[in-house]
Amino acid sequence: MTEKLFADIEYNLKFIEEQIAKAAQSSGRLREDITFLAATKTVDAQRINFAISKGLRYIGENRVQELMAKYDEYDLKNAQLQFIGSLQTNKVRQIVGKVSLIQSVNSLKLAQEVSKQSQKSGVITDVLIEVNIGNEQSKSGIDKTGLEELLLQVNTLPALKVKGLMCIPPIYDDKTKIIKKFDEMKQLNLDICAKKIDNIDMNILSMGMSSDYYEAILSGANMVRIGSALFGPRLYA
Ligand SMILES: *Cc1c(COP(=O)(O)O)cnc(C)c1O
Numbered sequence: 001m002t003e004k005l006f007a008d009i010e011y012n013l014k015f016i017e018e019q020i021a022k023a024a025q026s027s028g029r030l031r032e033d034i035t036f037l038a039a040t041k042t043v044d045a046q047r048i049n050f051a052i053s054k055g056l057r058y059i060g061e062n063r064v065q066e067l068m069a070k071y072d073e074y075d076l077k078n079a080q081l082q083f084i085g086s087l088q089t090n091k092v093r094q095i096v097g098k099v100s101l102i103q104s105v106n107s108l109k110l111a112q113e114v115s116k117q118s119q120k121s122g123v124i125t126d127v128l129i130e131v132n133i134g135n136e137q138s139k140s141g142i143d144k145t146g147l148e149e150l151l152l153q154v155n156t157l158p159a160l161k162v163k164g165l166m167c168i169p170p171i172y173d174d175k176t177k178i179i180k181k182f183d184e185m186k187q188l189n190l191d192i193c194a195k196k197i198d199n200i201d202m203n204i205l206s207m208g209m210s211s212d213y214y215e216a217i218l219s220g221a222n223m224v225r226i227g228s229a230l231f232g233p234r235l236y237a
Pocket residue numbers: 039041062084085168209210211225226227228229
């Protein structure tokens with residue numbers, strides 16, 4: 001059973017690597033220009049570390065509690081740990097210093113807390129701003145229209161550094177609609193870049209998951225977050 005699980009992960013990893021390389025090439029870039037992050041929620045450390053032993057270099061967790069429970073087991077000599085889920089202000093303290101990037105900063109209040117806790121720990125935390133590109137009530141990102149204002153507020157925080165944007169688009173049956181959202185994100189990234197806001201980088205554009213990472217890369221993503229296509233369907237306890 002376990003051997004089959006491992007063999008599947010190894011196979012999936014190779015397949016995803018090939019797809020990423022192809023999509024990178026089709027969009028005039030190199031494989032190395034794209035960061036492949038594995039979304040590891042519900043996946044045990046043994047399987048995560050197996051993927052790391054086969055070349056995976058970035059992992060991302062969604063829930064602080066789960067990250068803390070698995071933290072001592074991750075092989076972090078060979079991979080970077082990031083945080084990609086919605087983050088409550090009162091949990092920031094637990095993950096600062098443990099993650100190399102928080103992808104889900106979506107408000108001034110959260111950014112202030114990340115900076116405050118980072119300062120306390122003597123680190124600077126890299127973050128992405130999560131954009132609610134589909135304007136969904138249920139999603140936690142900042143609206144497109146509020147993005148610039150937020151950037152102008154967080155760029156003076158002493159221990160937080162904005163490195164780019166992240167989004168989780170709405171679920172559509174029609175792929176052309178998802179692609180439209182990816183294109184909107186790329187344009188947003190370019191528009192913000194053109195404004196040259198002090199202390200704000202737009203180097204990372206994190207979008208695309210198991211079912212649409214290929215399209216996301218074609219639209220300009222340089223980081224994709226892939227869970228089920230690598231580890232199989234999630235089994236919730
Ligand atoms: C779970 C998750 C993913 C990956 O989802 P899959 O569809 O399984 O690839 C990507 N990003 C975030 C924020 C997630 O929570």
